[in-house]
Amino acid sequence: MKKFTITEEYSFDSLIETKITSNHKDYLSWPIVYFLKNKKTKSAYVGETTDVLTRISTHLKSEEKKQLSSVNLILSDLFHKSATLDLESNLIKYISADGQYALQNGNLGISNHQYHEKKVYWDLFKDIWDELRQLGITRHSLDYINNSDLFKYSPYKSLSKEQIKGLKTILNCLLDENAKVSLIHGGAGTGKSILAIFLFKLLKTNLEDFNYADFDEDDEELFLLLKRVKDKFKDLNMALVIPMASFRKTISNVFKNINGLSGKMVIGPSDLAKNNYDLIIVDEGHRLRRRVNLGSYFGTFDTNCEKLGLDKFTASELDWVILQSSKSIIFYDQYQSIKPSDTLKDSFKKLELEPHTRVEKLKTQLRVRGGNNYIKLIHKIFDESLILPSETYKTDDYEFYLFDDLSQMVDRIKKKDKLHGLSRMVAGYAWEWISNKNSEAYDIIIGENQFKWNSVSVDWVNSTNSIDEVGCIHTTQGYDLNYTGVIIGPELDYDFTSRKFIVDKKKYKDKNGKNSIQNEEELLDFIINIYKTILLRGIQGTYIYACNENMRLFLSQFIQSSNSFTKQNSLQISNTPSENSIPFYDLTIAAGSFSELQELENTKYIELDDINSKDDYFACTVTGESMNKIIPNGSICLFKKYTGGSRNGLITLVEGRNVTDIEFGSSYTIKEYSSKKVTDEEGWHHEEITLLPKSNDSSFKPIVLRDEETIDFNVLGIFVRVLK
Template sequence: MSLSFGLSIEVSEQYDFNKNSLSKIRQNPWVKNQWPLVYFIQNETQRIAYVGESTNAYSRIKNHLSNPNKSSVLNKISVIGSDKFNKSATLDIESNLIQYITSEGTYQLQNGNYGLINHNYYQQDLYKDLFKEIWNKLIEKKIVSKSLTEIENSELFKYSPYKALNEDQYHSVLEILSGLCVKESNRIFIKGSAGTGKTILATYLIKLLHSDISESTLEEYNDDELREINYIRSFQSKYPDAKIGLVIAMTSLRESLKNVFRKIPGLKPSMIINPSETFNLKEKYDLLIIDEAHRLRQYKNIGWMGAFKKNNQKLGLDDTGNELDWILANSKNQIFFYDSAQSVKPSDIDGNHFDRLLNDSNTLNLQLTSQMRVKGGNNYISFVDELLHTKRKTTEFFKIENYELVNFDSLNDLYTELGKRDKIHGLSRLVAGYSWAWASKNDKKAIDIEIDGLQFQWNQTERDWVNSPNAFHEVGSIHTVQGYDLNYTGVIFGREIDYDKKTGEIVVNAKMYFDKYGKNGIKTPEDLRVYIINIYKTIMYRGIKGTFIYACNEGLRNYLKNNIETFKNEIPFRILPFAEVKPYVNSVPLVDITAAAGSFSDLQIHSDFKWVELPFHITTKEGYFVCKIEGESMNKIIPNGSYCLFKKDSGGSRNGKIVLVESMNIQDADFGAGYTIKEYHSTKNIENDQWDHQAIVLKPLSYNIEYNDIELVDDEFENLKVIGIFECVL
């Protein structure tokens, strides 16, 4: 039952799909009363199916039975009906069933993808709940097995050519088809910012132009859909057995799309090609569709210059030739999907090459404007652009319904919250600017990134990293996420990017930028700044449901805090009921420094403490304990009010480590008498293999220069006790 409507959804028994069963099918109440309904025809053994909708189902089913492609293959039919169905609702449900069943993988559909469009209609949101009920009933009847969430996180769903288009995209499709078939525009540019559905439109088009329209029942379609079918017929008449390729410059995205095309009837992975493969045919391609055209390369900062040079020579070009030249030379028609703001490396073709084509009178220029990926919509896209170009004209926090945009002072907090989202929604990933060398590329044990006591490696695979098994425990870069959708993105603004309060501008530090091919050959510091800002904009556009942000540099962190609400977490962990406590197995003690007075020596007296559960990514160990740290004396590492994890001191050198120290000789502005947390340094006197301390210096690590070193000498050592070694901020 649907709580929204108070009605039942009926998925009928499975009728035999043959002429002898027509009379029985006709007695179905929804069929008999010519009510709008949806139907599902299948062959369970061969795993082939067809989804349809109609207000005159009996007539439509008779037509299907007269079609040998269906009657000779499909053998069972189910009718889905409801007393609240209307024509708009059944079109929407049919469209959703096609999208989800195609991506679910149990059945291959005979459906084409023409006419798939999201229509707005009365109470559309309520019918979304209705669709969930329908899907659950299909699971109950074992027609499908995967949940909607599981399907939505699959790459097949994200890049499916069966995606229903929005009005903006669908009208672009009609314009593109008109350009190819009527206006004879052999070069079409579709511009659109991140998330406007360029890749979806590219896969939709290549499937559409390979559609079998011979059995289309024209009376079922509206005027726009009839135009679409007629354009397809015209194109297929003009280019029988058309040679069409989808050009993807980025390796990772190319491999993902090949995986998708393997599973779609009528498509082949060989249709997905890199720019060099445009030379493979003896004749020109009839049509090349180029996704992410802004990532096409020139002869600059690439690792395969020899092969690049040979391709240029095939066309009689010198080193100024580029992949755009190859595509134009090797195809009769081109469709480019382009966004200059997503050019992120100097190897990307200079924008002036595209400008010449865009300004050519023979080029058909189209624009996508509707935001399809990010639930924050175009307002969020505009906000990110204004934020990183420091053009915001308001001091209010940016907030938008149905989208989580949160700034974090602690990467530990961010990672913990991201982990919670990953458990619920999946596809939640950390992504950073290229501010750390990729040591683990050659040394698989090396740690690349260390922040707040957390240690990460860069992505350990360059292909389809977002879906790789260990992705949540690694950090991705622009090169592994561009073109991909995530549910939540944890964005780490690295050490190479900051905010200059005096100039009011975003600034970059080239010395802290480690992308060799992304930096060499850049002519001016401003060019590098533009690339790096483009990188972070593109990363911030990946998250469908939310974006979490952490900035390494204080200036940028404060700038972000003035524009984005900052995460507040009073207690970032669960305090266990004492009955659940298994000391140092599932929990560690929480110690109050302000009332500690010797309690550190009694950590085994379990009833004297609250015991807390550590975040999922930290292994509980004997000797661990947690304290809340107040004050600004260590704010470069430990934000004021943070809960920190320590381990009991077991001796050995402490030089350079952050320590929790007890001594009655210490007067600390933050902690008062008795305790402090500082970075430990000591000098020693060594004589005759014996040593003793000459001096111990406890250094603050603060952005506030008013904090001074605490220096202990002589008899001040006697009652000094190192209680714990700092592990991380929780």
Template sequence: MSEAKSYSLIDIKDFDKVQSVVKKYSLLDSNWPVVYFLRNRTNGYVGETANVISRLKNHGNHVMKKDLKAITIILSDRFNKSATLDLEAQLIRYLQADGKFTLLNALPGQTRHNYFQKKELYEKIFEDIWQEFREKKIAKKTINQITNSNLFKYSPYKELTETQLQAISEILDFLLDDSLKVMVIEGGAGTGKSVISSYLFKLLNSDLTEYEEEDLSEEFVNVLEKVRRLKERRTINSKALAISMTSFRTTMGKVFSTVPGLNKEMVISLSNLGDLSYDLIVVDEAHRLKQRKNLAYHKNFDEPAKKLNLDPATTNEMEWVLLRSKKAVFFYDQFQSIRPTDIDDELFISLKGKPETKVFHLKEQLRSEGGTAFSEFLGNMFSKQLRLNEKFILPKGSGFEFLYFDSLKEMRERILDKDHEIGLSRLIAGFSWNWKTKKKGATETFDIEIDGIQLKWNSDKPDWINYKESNSEVGSIHKTQGYDLNYCGIIFGKEIDYDWGAKKFIINKKEYKDVNGKKGVKSDEHLLNYLLNIYKTSILRGIKGCYVFAVNPGMKQFLKAHVISFNL
């Protein structure tokens, strides 16, 4: 490795033709582990091997890879088998999300290798490799740009946690069991439900001959065996990912369009079920399935219902899924139901109790760097199970931030600073201000005014989170649910307060401006549950931190009692 770069840990060699590697490979140790990237102008393939000559000969006989002529080989005197497997998986994730090449890889196997100096040394090696890939025009985007992108966050090219992989295994058992019709997977915000969905679809559409089982964990080998059995049975041919929320459905469609074997037509609206049936329907964000109550647009609900010979006044989208699928998987969280148009929790309670239904629980918090302890703290905080002045204790060594702000001006400035620093940092508010700027011909320039700060609600963009002007606006729950943010600043609006004498949350219905969010609600208690769900869900958008501010005095005092103040 005499030609190593100045940082000495890695050596990257480029060849225009694969055949040149065989001729010139005397320069390299052919028994030393390497990582390589094969490509032509549009497609690519990432691999690792300890015998690159033999591996490239095999690729030359592969119907799709034989057209990949150029190759980049990555070597290091620090490499071992575990390191190259880890680097291979990491390059697959980042190159797929970078988007310059369409990767022909199957999903990275779940290897779970831990090795000496994994974090200290090999993370720096990856940064050096990626920088050189950009200099060589192999990659376009920075690591930070990719990490913030939806294509990265919801990509199936992930190494799953043990619980997520167990969920995949349980879903496959469900698909293989003819006595079962429905599976309900329960998990709170940030427990990795959407990644499991995309991973499942890619796994069911992968070439299983790509895997070398000696490099894989026993759990993943068992998963592959179940997929093989399912493919042999040929019972799951047509499948769809159904998402009720338009914005998030658009996002997942874009993700699917970048993954070989998947396409955006697999991601459907529930209204499609008036015309189409599937062997398998997976419903993400199932807590947002609709019923007719208070729907603003009846046509999109009534027409599919009538095609299914159902009464629009009494049916719901869960019923449509059950009618139009041989097998159905619902990813569900009762604490993310935010409107009376969302179907009643009682329907899921009934569904879970049926003999043809299987239930699985996800509890591990994967989005927030505050971890499961933070999500549990929030649950206790909003259910009033905390002692007075009991605050969230940060995990040791964590940079996670959960801070209370007395000043909206200061909170907004901090969000803007974080957005400038690492991106994806947004303000979110409770719906206690009218959306005046939305009206056609509106002359108003702002919707929200607090302490002299004037702000607009989110613009009506399908992918508002990534819209370039969104850091100057305020997102509602309807634009942010389902998405990840690095930092979020939550404004508790005029519609919610805390009564210290009665020791309870109180609502002011006149100040809650989401008309379809309160009309027809059974009771004030039900409305309060929707509001608390909105705020808990919004807080858990933040990966690296969340800031909170309240308009009403009682709510200010409640937050100060349980959240560390910014100015301390």
């Protein structure tokens, strides 16, 4: 039975309170969520309340809210205050990234607290989202949004305690007459970019757009600081400076879709000479340049220095930031400086010691699921001053493997991309970019493997051909990936005699990255920083292939071999269950229902040691080519038993009297699930269920079940992965 109701669309006018009272009197003092919108202007507002009439009355008095024309209420007897706060936050985060509507909401008070049965309400949210898509209020699937730039770099985020502390430092710096610069240190993945974007949106949001009735203690303190800043500066003339052109373009596109922001607010360092600003926020400050190896940029650099009255031989873009702003906030990581043209570390150290500078540090890893332990491992491996790890890194939370076979790593990345998206190959700059001038040529040739460098320089990770290409530091720095396959090129090796990394300058092909460097130790530092940076891109996993044998041997001391997960290809199948086994069903011999199949005496079992709740899983063989984009013919696959919640967009094992799949068996099939629901006086029911093939063979067609055909139909399991 349906657990929630999305009401009809009510006109947002003076009659709405009467309509709500008449139609929903049981929910007048009950926790609910609502969605105000204007379909023409594509502006909207998400809210939650326990007093809907008072909240609606307040909105009707707001000049900005009065521009909205209709409202839907989301009602459920299961709602409580924590649940509606959570639902409101999720709707704000996902609707803002869906791109259909620009939200008027402020970005303080985005809830992320824990409460009883939070997972249950997440499943409920997924069902609500599916219905919002049916109603045309939202467009994209949650999986699609999760991989989108609009979601990853959205200002509608719940900040960590550490980020909140940094934000308070910044706001206090803005209020402090003696403070001019906030210097925020943070390694890759500590949330620097998110905090920069969050802050920009925060300062550009009207105070009335914050729902401060539900603020917690941190939110209240931030709001009071923000109010003081706004009282002091009124409307701040601001810019977000991003040195890297590709990442700058990405964030500019994000700003275009956020209410109150504009893509023009995101600028490059070269634009700084054009205007003075009340506040300049710099993301990736370590990539601000000085007058070294600038190529075609020398002219612009010199002109700007002259315009600003600076000595071009000693000045840097960091000086431009300080000179052109009343206040500046600079996010910086010395370990992501990758070229001689980057502003020297000494310049930032000098700035840090200035009496007008306030300093804060971000330490907690927010990107990589391996957490701080993975970050420490990467630094221990590549920073020779630290003690090397004493054992191989193993965790259930993160896939980190060393490959001996590059082809296997490429294959693994492509499989991950099909399953999760945003999985890419990235390499050190050890090969010439030949394909830039000859599109037929290959740049990277390693054994029988041939690759081209990125065919586009801007937003490569999201480009059409990126899965078949290899990116570099310049196309990935600043970006999040789900999985990264890193090729450590022949320019970097390890010498076991001296116990040091060594660099072959001739094999390093970034001319602007090496031409002015005489000291190979300096070049080595840059190259090490490059690899550390790209090794911290992958959210769910990182794979490594090293071209040099000594480097592979060195890394094998600390990183699991890829062979440790290919052991899945030699599954242990037995006739008796054990503590670490799951049932392995042969659906092709099933004459009865799935429940009867589970009681057969000849059930076999597969040993698995990498899942916790064995009772929640089972395995079966998938035959045929209808899902071969994801599941090869004859694969043994792991499934999680279906216990409820949204199935849309998931690969499911289903059973039904009206399911006929000649490949798999009379009453079973494995397909991607999609459904349409309708609501009548008896509640909701499926109008249509579509089971979609995912095959390279276009002759496979969807299985469509309508009306009564959907009744005798069961989802048995959700596909997890291929075991063999």
